[in-house]
Amino acid sequence: MLILQQYIQEVLFRQRICVVPHIGTFSIQHFPARYNAGAQTLLPPRDQVVFTQTWQDDGSCQEWIALKENLVPAVAQRKLEKYIEEFKAALQPGQALELPGIGKLQGDFAGNLHFYAEELPVDPADLPLSPVQRQEPAAPPVVAPTAALTPVEPPMPPETPVEPVMTEEEENTLEAVTEGSIFKWWWAVGGALILLGGLATWWYIGRQGGDHEVPAGAPAVFVITDTTQHHKTDSVATAPAVSDSISYFIVLDEYQDSLSAAKKKATRESWEKEKGTVFVTYHRDNRYKVALPVTSLPIDTTSELQAVKSKYGKAYLEH
Incomplete structure (x- = not known):
């Protein structure tokens, strides 16, 4: 009792x-x-x-x-x-x-x-309550209009910028400086283009000569090609290692409604709170199930099921 x-x-x-x-x-x-x-x-x-x-x-x-x-x-x-x-x-x-x-x-x-x-x-x-009297806000005072209104001056238009005045001698000097700067810029661009073209020609000629000529005194290298292979060795990628472990559920309870399953899951988690055991609920075959998620080798599924049965009673596996 x-x-x-x-x-x-x-x-x-x-x-x-x-x-x-x-x-x-x-x-x-x-x-x-x-x-x-x-x-x-x-x-x-x-x-x-x-x-x-x-x-x-x-x-x-x-x-x-x-x-x-x-x-x-x-x-x-x-x-x-x-x-x-x-x-x-x-x-x-x-x-x-x-x-x-x-x-x-x-x-x-x-x-x-x-x-x-x-x-x-x-x-x-208990909180005592007392009625609250609502007060209307006071009306704002009425201000009498003044007899004479102060005239408002219109805003001044923005000032137009004044262009500086240059003499004829100053204008000729400015044009000469501008033309000289442009001329020097074109010379710099043309020199860079000529230098790049020369480097490209030298690289192309060296590439063509390197493909057909063998330097004197260099030992001959004979390459034997295996015609039975259909692909290069260095293009074969090593297959990633596949884990042998599998994931499955060990079902402990079954219910016809989700509310009972959720309540059962919360009950089990409260009992196993100190151990940190995690339970899940899912819906399959028109039943709501409470289960333990397990990941192990295929050979260990029977031992895992027996361990759960010895602790919780009835249980079965479901993938």
């Missing part, structure tokens, strides 16, 4: 929902802030624990017991059934079962369970 109480306290405040098979479902609902017109106060938002006798076993309770007591899934299931019987025995008619920090469960003669929730701490306190 104490084990299920601890399970409810740990899981409820961490996931905001907790399912106890054959008992019911606990959940935390959020209520927004509301205004109390009578007391003229603003009540802050709050959380409240809600209980319903409807439940859908997702295996979370059995897995929590297996991890808590280091048991295999089959033994953990038998332990869960024993804890549920003890929990029901404590809810006989007229008896109340205390859940510290959550509330109180009490059974009646009709087999119904009544839940009395504790008030969860609320912060901040």
